[in-house]
Amino acid sequence: xxxxxxxxxxxxxxxxRLRVLEQFQSDPAAVSLNELEERLQPVxxxxxxxxLKMFEKKGVVHAVHDENGIIKxxxxxxxxxxxxxxxxxxxxxxKRCKKTTCLHDVQIPEVMLPQGYVxxxxxxxIKGVCNLCSGL
Amino acid sequence: xxxxxxxxxxxxxxxxRLRVLEQFQSDPAAVSLNELEERLQPVxxxxxxxxLKMFEKKGVVHAVHDENGIIKxxxxxxxxxxxxxxxxxxxxxxKRCKKTTCLHDVQIPEVMLPQGYVxxxxxxxIKGVCNLCSGL
DNA sequence: GCACAAATGCAATACGATTGCATCGTCGAT
DNA sequence: ATCGACGATGCAATCGTATTGCATTTGTGC
Numbered sequence: 001x002x003x004x005x006x007x008x009x010x011x012x013x014x015x016x017r018l019r020v021l022e023q024f025q026s027d028p029a030a031v032s033l034n035e036l037e038e039r040l041q042p043v044x045x046x047x048x049x050x051x052l053k054m055f056e057k058k059g060v061v062h063a064v065h066d067e068n069g070i071i072k073x074x075x076x077x078x079x080x081x082x083x084x085x086x087x088x089x090x091x092x093x094x095k096r097c098k099k100t101t102c103l104h105d106v107q108i109p110e111v112m113l114p115q116g117y118v119x120x121x122x123x124x125x126i127k128g129v130c131n132l133c134s135g136l
Numbered sequence: 137x138x139x140x141x142x143x144x145x146x147x148x149x150x151x152x153r154l155r156v157l158e159q160f161q162s163d164p165a166a167v168s169l170n171e172l173e174e175r176l177q178p179v180x181x182x183x184x185x186x187x188l189k190m191f192e193k194k195g196v197v198h199a200v201h202d203e204n205g206i207i208k209x210x211x212x213x214x215x216x217x218x219x220x221x222x223x224x225x226x227x228x229x230x231k232r233c234k235k236t237t238c239l240h241d242v243q244i245p246e247v248m249l250p251q252g253y254v255x256x257x258x259x260x261x262i263k264g265v266c267n268l269c270s271g272l
Numbered sequence: 273g274c275a276c277a278a279a280t281g282c283a284a285t286a287c288g289a290t291t292g293c294a295t296c297g298t299c300g301a302t
Numbered sequence: 303a304t305c306g307a308c309g310a311t312g313c314a315a316t317c318g319t320a321t322t323g324c325a326t327t328t329g330t331g332c
Contacts, residue, residue, distance in 0.1 A: 012298090014310065033288075044312045049290075051310095067259060069205035069319090070288070084264075092253055108260075109245040116267025117228055123203060123261045128220075131252025148329085150279065169319075180281050185321075187279095205288090206319070 009058045016043060020051050021060070030064060030072035030091060030100040062086075066100045067093045067127045074102035087122045094130035101130060145194045152179060156187050157196070166200060166210035166227060166236040200227045202236045203263045210238035223258045230266035237266060 002021050003013040011017060019040055023031075033052065037045050052073050055061045059082045061073040072091075080086045090106040093099075108124060138157050139149040147153060155176055159167075169188065173181050188209050191197045195218045197209040208227075216222045226242040229235075244260060 012309075014297095016311080046290085046313075047311055053290095065201050065203070065205040065259075065261075067201075067257070069201040069207065071205065090247060090249070092249070092255075095256070103250065106247060106249060108247065111226060111242060111244065111262065113226070113228070113242060113262070114239065114267060116270050116272040117262075118265040118270050118272070119228075119262045120231070120264040121203070122263070123201075123259070125259045126247065126249070126253075126255045127258070128256040129254040131250060134252050134254050136252040136254070148278075150329090152280080182282075182321085183280050 006060075009060055011054065011058055011060070016040075016047055017051055017055075019043070020048065020055070024061060024073075024075040028075070028101065030066070030074035030102050032066075032070050032072050036073075064091045064100070064102075064123055064125060066091070067095075067125055072100045074100075077104045084119050084121055088124065091123075091125045092130055093125055093127045094133055095127060096129050096133035099130065100125075142196075145196055147190065147194055147196070152176075152183055153187055153191075155179070156184065156191070160197060160209075160211040164211070164237065166202070166208035166238050168202075168206050168208050172209075198223060200236070200238075200259055200261060202227070203229045203231075203261055208236045210236075213240045220255050220257055224260065227259075227261045228266055229261055229263045230269055231263060232265050232269035235266065236261075 002018050006013040006017060006021065020036065023036065023039060031039075033045065033049055036048050036052070037043060040048070052061065056063055056073065059076055059080070062076050062080070062082055063071050063073050066072050074091070076082060088108040088111070090103045090108065092101045092103055094101070108122075111119070113119060138154050142149040142153060142157065156172065159172065159175060169181065169185055172184050172188070173179060176184070188197065192199055192209065195212060195216065198212050198216070198218055199207050199209050202208050210227070212218060224244040224247070226239045226244065228237045228239055230237070244258075247255070249255060
């Protein structure tokens with residue numbers, strides 16, 4: 001069934017790609033290239049790198065820069081068309097457990113930019129302590 | 137008069153620091169270490185690096201990661217206390233002129249995080265075409 | 273002027289991102 | 303089934319920014 005999802009998006013379902021997709025679906029957190037490499041080893045970094053870039057281009061995942069500027073990838077929601085407004089949701093980066101979570105449901109209310117500014121993409125990261133670590 | 141501002145924040149007003157502060161005040165755009173180095177040359181990168189880190193810690197500037205994950209620094213507004221809500225304003229990164237602008241006035245409306253998430257800092261970057269480049 | 277601490281400058285390192293290139297595998301055409 | 307082309311993979315090398323170590327210089331208080 002994973003195959004189908006990839007084929008739908010014009011991606012040839014190779015072994016590595018299926019494993020990557022599976023990983024994304026099993027864990028909602030956004031992951032960096034390094035993290036992905038650790039979890040899927042043994043796999044070549046470069047292959048993963050290119051897989052992620054391809055997934056991003058094809059709209060399977062979207063990238064955000066975490067609070068350290070490191071690229072992390074998260075699965076797109078079904079309804080996501082990777083448009084500007086689709087990316088206007090919050091990514092939460094926990095300083096305790098270091099995990100970055102894609103909060104699809106937390107949309108940023110409309111941003112009123114000054115005259116002349118044309119938005120095309122967004123990167124919203126909030127740093128703090130996540131629900132699991134705060135104990136609240 | 138620049139001296140005073142630094143002293144107020146417990147920063148010894150050295151030559152380099154004054155030049156850096158002057159640069160920030162003369163141009164509202166957020167700048168990276170490299171950009172700063174180019175404009176202020178000849179100055180040593182490391183000194184600038186440490187100056188920026190210190191300015192950040194003392195609340196003179198705040199840092200954002202632009203859409204490429206590169207750290208850019210922008211002058212804090214007078215009212216800024218570098219709290220979470222102070223950082224909930226938009227930074228606009230223009231893909232045309234490559235400049236990142238700190239839109240102090242564009243505050244993100246309150247973000248409703250799910251139960252348990254404790255926000256402490258934020259990084260909001262919107263990419264697109266800025267007012268000067270769009271011609272609108 | 274002296275002693276100490278801060279600031280500076282240069283070199284070296286760390287590390288994520290990215291590319292070049294050779295090899296391998298898959299798939300359609302013959 | 304075989305050939306040829308193209309996509310996918312793996313390994314090594316490179317790039318760019320961030321960061322640290324250490325020696326030297328500068329500034330300040332005594």
